Amino acid sequence: MSNQGAFQSFGFGQGDTSITGRPQKFKGEKGKTYRLGFAWWDGMEAGREFTVKDMAPPPDSGEEELTPKFIGAQRNLITGVGYVINKGPEWTKLAGEAPRMAIATVVIVWPLGKGGQPTKDTLFGQQPEVMPWVFGQDKYEKLRKMHQSGYPMYDYDVQADCEEAQYQKFNFLPAKQCIFKEMLKASSAQAKEVANFILERTRAIVPNLEREIGQSLSLDQLREKMGQEIQNPTGGSAVAGDQEVDSILGSMLED
Numbered sequence: 001m002s003n004q005g006a007f008q009s010f011g012f013g014q015g016d017t018s019i020t021g022r023p024q025k026f027k028g029e030k031g032k033t034y035r036l037g038f039a040w041w042d043g044m045e046a047g048r049e050f051t052v053k054d055m056a057p058p059p060d061s062g063e064e065e066l067t068p069k070f071i072g073a074q075r076n077l078i079t080g081v082g083y084v085i086n087k088g089p090e091w092t093k094l095a096g097e098a099p100r101m102a103i104a105t106v107v108i109v110w111p112l113g114k115g116g117q118p119t120k121d122t123l124f125g126q127q128p129e130v131m132p133w134v135f136g137q138d139k140y141e142k143l144r145k146m147h148q149s150g151y152p153m154y155d156y157d158v159q160a161d162c163e164e165a166q167y168q169k170f171n172f173l174p175a176k177q178c179i180f181k182e183m184l185k186a187s188s189a190q191a192k193e194v195a196n197f198i199l200e201r202t203r204a205i206v207p208n209l210e211r212e213i214g215q216s217l218s219l220d221q222l223r224e225k226m227g228q229e230i231q232n233p234t235g236g237s238a239v240a241g242d243q244e245v246d247s248i249l250g251s252m253l254e255d
Contacts, residue, residue, distance in 0.1 A: 023205055025212060026107055026131040028162030028170060033116050037108040037157045037180045038068035039130055039202040046203050052184040055154045068153050070140070074099035075214040081225045083214035090219055094226065102213045103140045106202050107133045110157070110179055118179065124190045130201035132212040135168065142172050154178055 028034060043054040057066040074086040076095035086092060086099035109129040111122040147153050151174035159173040183195040210216070217225065 022208070022212075023131055023201075026109060026129075026133040028160065028165060028168060030162055030165040032162050033112070034160045034162070035110040035112055035118060035157050035175055035179075036133075036160050037110060037178055038105060038153045039108045039180065039198055040069045040106040040206060041066075041154075042069065044199065044202060044206070050184075050199055052181060055178070055181045055184065057152075057154070066152065066154055067147065068105060070103050070105045071209055071213070072101055072103040072140075073210070073213050075102045076100075078222075078226065080227070081215070081222070084222060085214045085216045087216075091222065094219070094222055101137045102134055103137065104132055104134045104209050104213050106205050106209070107131060108180055108198055123179070123194070127194065127197050130198055130205065132205055132209055134212050139168075139170065139172075146172060146174055154181060 026036075041050070041054060044050050055066070075083050076086050076091065076097065076099045077083055078095055083102070084091070084095070086095065092098060107130075109131060110118050111126055111128060113119040113122050143153075143158065146156075146158070155178055157175040157178055159175045161171040161173075163169045163171055180195065180198055183191045183198070186192070223229075
């Protein structure tokens, strides 16, 4: 029996996200230009065939009604803990400041040639990167405005020029043609391979996309990570039954 379908090839940082757990998030480097396509759309549920027809708006709807998918949550950045989902006033008290909205989706980072444009060699010579992208409400509003102003994301990609890396400041421009849609439309085996790769990676990323925004912690879990002592309802230590355990262990050792 052949095991060909059970194995995959990869290298350090090349196709190894399936074994290392979490995929790398998209982050721009200052001075670099990226071509981004949106990978997550309605109809991509596992087991369902996704075709180019799914990237066309319904006949009786407005062009902007077909949209990529996003998730969002309020979060805080807490020193020594990282990003934490803010679930209400008690989380805000522990964080010490108001939360901010964070939005996540999945993007395709298309490889570009020397002139900053995709070429046949770049599109078919290597697989694109398919990555989670987490960003703030300001970027979302810029992209929404583009989508609703005649540049819908099912027909266009986004040229993203990174102007500043620490705070991920970008200048966005529409880039003619949605390459992912063109790959779905094409009949060549190469194009189908690329499209299937994008679908496979997106379906793998989406179920865990929430954790890319932040950790979902209870108040006690957050206090523990912040190094605060957790009190039980009687006011004692949070370690249950510690005196009883000490007594039992002591008697065992004496025997």
